[in-house]
Amino acid sequence: METVKKKRTGPVIFSEYKRGDAIRKAVSMSREDILFELKDSKLKGRGGAGFPTSTKWMLTAAAKSDEKFLVCNADEGEPGTFKDRVLLMEFPELVFDGMVVGGYTIGAQIGIVYLRGEYEYLLKPLEDYLEVMRKDNLLGKNILGKKDFNFDIVIFLGSGAYVCGEETALIESLEGHRGEPRNRPPYPINTGYLGRPTSVNNVETLAAISHIFMRSGSWFAKFGSDKSTGSKLFSVSGDCEKPGVYELPWGIKISELLKIVEAKNTKAVQIGGASGHCVPKSQFNRTLAYEDVPTGGSIMVFNESRDMLHVLKNFMEFFVDESCGQCTPCRIGNVKLLEGVEMIEKGEFTFAHINKLKDLGRTMQLSSKCGLGQSSPNPFISILENFNDEIFNAGNGGRNGK
Amino acid sequence: MFVSEKNALSEEIESYVNKYGNDRAALLMILHEIQKNHRHISEFAQQEVARLLNIHPVEVYSVISFFAFLNSNTKGRNLVRICQTISCDLQGKGGLVKAIERELGIKVGETTKDNKFTVEYANCLGLCDLGPAMAINDRVYLNLTPEKAVEHLAKVK
Numbered sequence: 001m002e003t004v005k006k007k008r009t010g011p012v013i014f015s016e017y018k019r020g021d022a023i024r025k026a027v028s029m030s031r032e033d034i035l036f037e038l039k040d041s042k043l044k045g046r047g048g049a050g051f052p053t054s055t056k057w058m059l060t061a062a063a064k065s066d067e068k069f070l071v072c073n074a075d076e077g078e079p080g081t082f083k084d085r086v087l088l089m090e091f092p093e094l095v096f097d098g099m100v101v102g103g104y105t106i107g108a109q110i111g112i113v114y115l116r117g118e119y120e121y122l123l124k125p126l127e128d129y130l131e132v133m134r135k136d137n138l139l140g141k142n143i144l145g146k147k148d149f150n151f152d153i154v155i156f157l158g159s160g161a162y163v164c165g166e167e168t169a170l171i172e173s174l175e176g177h178r179g180e181p182r183n184r185p186p187y188p189i190n191t192g193y194l195g196r197p198t199s200v201n202n203v204e205t206l207a208a209i210s211h212i213f214m215r216s217g218s219w220f221a222k223f224g225s226d227k228s229t230g231s232k233l234f235s236v237s238g239d240c241e242k243p244g245v246y247e248l249p250w251g252i253k254i255s256e257l258l259k260i261v262e263a264k265n266t267k268a269v270q271i272g273g274a275s276g277h278c279v280p281k282s283q284f285n286r287t288l289a290y291e292d293v294p295t296g297g298s299i300m301v302f303n304e305s306r307d308m309l310h311v312l313k314n315f316m317e318f319f320v321d322e323s324c325g326q327c328t329p330c331r332i333g334n335v336k337l338l339e340g341v342e343m344i345e346k347g348e349f350t351f352a353h354i355n356k357l358k359d360l361g362r363t364m365q366l367s368s369k370c371g372l373g374q375s376s377p378n379p380f381i382s383i384l385e386n387f388n389d390e391i392f393n394a395g396n397g398g399r400n401g402k
Numbered sequence: 403m404f405v406s407e408k409n410a411l412s413e414e415i416e417s418y419v420n421k422y423g424n425d426r427a428a429l430l431m432i433l434h435e436i437q438k439n440h441r442h443i444s445e446f447a448q449q450e451v452a453r454l455l456n457i458h459p460v461e462v463y464s465v466i467s468f469f470a471f472l473n474s475n476t477k478g479r480n481l482v483r484i485c486q487t488i489s490c491d492l493q494g495k496g497g498l499v500k501a502i503e504r505e506l507g508i509k510v511g512e513t514t515k516d517n518k519f520t521v522e523y524a525n526c527l528g529l530c531d532l533g534p535a536m537a538i539n540d541r542v543y544l545n546l547t548p549e550k551a552v553e554h555l556a557k558v559k
Contacts, residue, residue, distance in 0.1 A: 080488070082529060082530055118527045118537075121541065121542065156431065160524070175426060176425075180468075235531070237489040243531035244531045300488060300489060314488045
């Protein structure tokens, strides 16, 4: 891949960091203190669901087992997300150091990076990097002289399945099965990989942890808002002058972000990827935070010239493709929603039918087994409702998404 | 398939099993290696993997059929995957596809007669800021135009 490494700067993730700093600090602390420090930071999982990381690690640390695992979820499949690619390519030290700290805290001996198949070109450089870490005793036996702290990292390559970003599907696939999500509970913190307690953390979460331990939890909590501490990497793509990865504090307004990326004549912003919500112009004063519009970081910008029905069709085709087919609401529901979009496209629909499909979407949100089917109706419902004038009334309804 | 080929394949698979272990958790990595080397996982290979991991062959097939990057049917020598997800779509995926289809004389999903290329769609390659993007085998190409895409194809052996 031909990319020039730019020097990135940012308040937290892209700030100064020296390899091994977080590990050095962590091994000098007790496990309880690490968990308290993490609690002070109020860090929430960066994959999108926003589960407090300190709670996840505390529960995994408390689970009794002779073997535990830490999994780094690098199966970044959400359309419009590419922050993990940037982190793994340019800042592997942050991710791996975070994993070592995690392994120490929860008592795991093996960390597994589940790298998506699309990023196979990262495999070699990452493995070389791990080799360097082993040489420097940042991995291996008695890490940095800490007696009985043994931890190593292996990289596992995925094979092109979006659903494997879901933690239980990811674990199924690690175990050599089809990547179909499990029923929860039991959660992976008790019964994860090979039935052992497993903590599955997003790449960005682990990167944030390295910074938290180099500095402190309270330092991290100073950034962002009360419930959404720290900063977030936003993957911005679509109709703007400067697409790319941006590190911005939580609580930033959508309109401010659009200004930073130099987007003009913006009609709508899809937040949270295909499974997220489509926000029309009238709501650009909303903020990006767990309190208002939560997101895993995907921001797709659409300008006035874009046909929102085409966008919706693309999303629904994606979900029909990627549904694992295990549970009925998701397997059949997504096909029905796509059929509905095609009916609208051809002008062969009735409003009664479309309303039925919106009901079906809400049923899917409630009855699907995993996050894929629970969130795949989001674009269908939010785009048809926010852009109903454009889609159904040929722009004659007055508001036209404004 | 000749016996000698079969034996060579068996040996190859055994070496992967030695490398990744003979429990089921090694399955996907073993399948990856076979896929990478042979561009498909033949029925015989599936049986061999099943035998060495002590599972039923249908279990191996069920995993292959689940994942987009694994296949049991033969494909062309080079696999072209064009990202079809929305960001690349907005940045001109359509033109790319038309140019490639014209140039190779096949539709997406087909293989050229000389078995040189198979062209497929892929879901989000994670290169949304650098689109439209496509991958040829394990290498990715960014910021493509129809012309550039075809040029890259011409360079492939």
